[in-house]
Amino acid sequence: MEIFFILGIPLLLAMVSALISRQKFLGLLNCFGYLVVLFLSAILLRQVVLSGSTISFLGFICLDTLSVFFIFVIAVVVFASALYSVGYIKKDIEKGVISEKKARIYYLLFNLFCCSMFFVPAVNNLGMLWVAIEMTTLISAFLVGFYNKKESVEAAWKYIIICSVGIIFALLGTILFSYAFSVTGLSKSLNWSDIIPVAHILDKNILKIAFIFILVGYGTKAGLAPMHTWLPDAHSQAVAPISALLSGVLLKTAIYAILRFGIIVIKGVGFAYFAHLMILLGVISLILSSGFILVQKDFKRLLAYSSIEHIGIIAIGFGLGTPLACAGALLHVFNHAVTKSFMFFGAGNIVSIYRKHNMHAIRGVIKVLPFTGIMMLVGIFALTGFPPFSVFISEMAIIIAAFAKGEYLIAAVLLVFLAVIFGAFIHHFAKMLFGNLPKGMTRLGEPLSGKLAFLFLGILFCLSGALFVLTKGNWIWVAQKLFLA
Template structure:
């Protein structure tokens, strides 16, 4: 029953806000629907943790430790982002960047986007997973182009074209998957049900499965932001509203990687070797190294942190590619840490760029003087995402690096070099933004920073101590992925 509430609440919210989203209290309605979605996700999570995996709706939905973990994370970040967007979007309207009609489009598209991602995570059908990813793409195209400036329209068009190509490749991979499954399971909807495929994966044609995975990895990998099809991501972050940047980095990239991992489990079972893992390691390592050196060249703060997202998603992809209990555990932990930390950073960056009236880092100075809470929020978020202990990113990165040292020592120097370059570049650019000299007056209002410190508090707690039940949850999910 919880699954229907989980999917129905944001879908109802999207329809309701599309019809009545011009009201002054639309931001509060958006936050209310997001909160109800979070409650539904919490109830579903509790049921799975207590009772184990379950299938719902005649096999159309399947929930286990892996996807319910991402459902809980998605619902949490979606709710905190809706809280952040309340004052942020109102100020954008006061500044004349948005009108009531565009705010209605924003709130309705936001709820539809959340519904599409939750459908992608919970469906048992690989075809519906593809449809849900396409729906999420279309919703975010509208969100990225919200300002209707030439730059935002160009970014949205670039996002649509590149991710459209990617999703088309993923469709071809899904068709190949069906082609292989049809010979074993027969024609019909069950041939694309993941649970059915997982049960007969050893009988599937290895050649077809390996070809299908290449298309699925490149297709969904485009949405993950893996190099070399990553160029849409910095533009979408820089030109879209900051709440959209938060959910893109914190949620959408995870959901796309989830689709890749569901496919990898099938391919590993069919091939009996690490072909899929080697491909993921290659794309992941390329993304980490390329993004680290591109960070150094950035002058726009949102573009810089967008490249940081590419770097971290590359690191997670590399860890999943290595496989095994420790690497999968570390990748899942890093997914959590990155989602919470990067969304917190975008919350702080959103208020900072609104205050300064620019996204250029050279023009943003002395945040610690104009608003100490905002300055410390950005600084702590930056330190956390750079992997400084005791924040949780350090723990997950440490596990990934040490596993790479043990199993793939050739990759370790590249990872360490990339992380070192990214650390020096980001810290060197953020430090004057926070502690530099400025003549700007103190901020006249107190920005909504509760979501920032809530996320950073969770990241700090998980860096110091992972509760036993949460560690067991991660281990169960890691085992489902072949750990």
């Protein structure tokens, strides 16, 4: 039952934002709405994980552990983003960057975008899954091009075109899956829950080719290299709360879609095929992004390339496929969502004060914005996998799994490039955060809602790692049931 509220509340909020013009009230209403969604998704997660069963409604919605986990991740980031939006949009209006009317459009699109993202893990039908993912692209294109500047229009165009082409390949793959299913003579359904029991009798060749199309298609949306080219443009030009949503959860919804098809392929073709493809793309993403991170000047693009890196790590984790690696990858999905949105909030605050993206031109952030500066410092260590934080735990789980499985080369690649990226991050951000107060700037205060968003995410990424270590038996059990049953 909760799922209808989770899908309905964003839609309701979208309608409200189309009708009401007071943006301050809208912002607060949004926060309240998504707080409710967060609670409901936590209840749903608890219910499904504890009972171990699937909830389904009329064959249209089907919720198992994987889908409720992704719904929960989306709910967390969306709530934080709604909280952050209140202060951010208010500041933009005060500065005259956007008008009151535009703020309304922002809230309308924000809610529609969130609604379409919640649909992705909830639907059972693989065709509807495709439609939901394409909807996320179409709606968020406006949010990428929101500021109506040359750069943002260019980024939005590239985003919409590259992702649409990618997603068309995914549709091709989906149709091949349904073809493989229909030649068995059973029925014409595209429901995941109908396909999975007969996955082992499907034609292996067609499944293999179909999965390549799926991987290229949804991989484009997930930002796996070499199909990642839209990602740095879109992430760096979008409105800051939207950058957080794009990087934190939009990429994860595409990963979710890949996993859904991946589970069919694992059953039908065998694990090795899935594993090789995922590890290949994961390693390419990791290596390519580390190069771009080293030489980057624009710091929102730096964070975008870091997203490609983390998506690569997640792909490697699922590709390794031992229960520990899968559990680590699932945790990494959550950790990256939380930590990266945290970083994008910080980036949004810095850009709105300094009005530039170039890291060499930004100095003394801690002096100008003490709260954001300190939070960014914590965030960098959390993001690059420094020990007390949860990203460290999930990366460690994946690396341990690689060693335990005897994949020494993959473990070595992971360790080397994570070290390179760590070094690059410290190098870039140390100069930016420290340093003297720039001329003509004074110490500035920050809105409460922004601070709350930071604290909410910060507490999550500090604690979730410890939680994982304490309950790792359960995580591994869940991962085993999901992928290897």
